[in-house]
Amino acid sequence: xxxxxxxxxxxxxxxxxxxxxxxxxxxxxxxxxxxxxxxxxxxxxxxxxxxxxxxxxxxxxxxxxxxxxxxxxxxxxxxxxxxxxxxxxxxxxxxxxxxxxxxx
Numbered sequence: 001x002x003x004x005x006x007x008x009x010x011x012x013x014x015x016x017x018x019x020x021x022x023x024x025x026x027x028x029x030x031x032x033x034x035x036x037x038x039x040x041x042x043x044x045x046x047x048x049x050x051x052x053x054x055x056x057x058x059x060x061x062x063x064x065x066x067x068x069x070x071x072x073x074x075x076x077x078x079x080x081x082x083x084x085x086x087x088x089x090x091x092x093x094x095x096x097x098x099x100x101x102x103x104x
Contacts, residue, residue, distance in 0.1 A: 008079040015094055023095035031096025034089055035074055038081035071100045 078093050085093060 008076075011079045011082045011094070011097065014082075014090065015097065018091075018094055021091070021094065021098075023098065027092055027095040028099045031078075031092035031094070031099075032074075034085070034093050035078045035096060038077055038085075038093075074100055 075097055078097050082090060082093060
């Protein structure tokens with residue numbers, strides 16, 4: 001039985017396994033787009049993806065606060081379909097999650 005807890009566990013396990021994985025801004029952007037695709041970019045999560053995919057420094061520079069709640073929502077979104085992704089897609093999602101984790 002696969003649920004959000006199993007998905008979160010798999011993502012957490014992979015984040016630990018690939019802890020030394022380097023990332024670029026391009027990797028993070030690809031990961032954010034995948035996170036949006038996982039959830040179909042609907043509702044609040046879609047708005048968060050749209051804001052954050054423009055670049056957190058840019059978002060913050062125009063006065064839109066990036067809250068821990070937004071980030072947690074995105075990480076939860078990432079975990080929901082993580083086990084259905086291929087290895088390259090998982091790599092990009094891990095990199096985006098690492099990037100996002102700085103705002104929790």
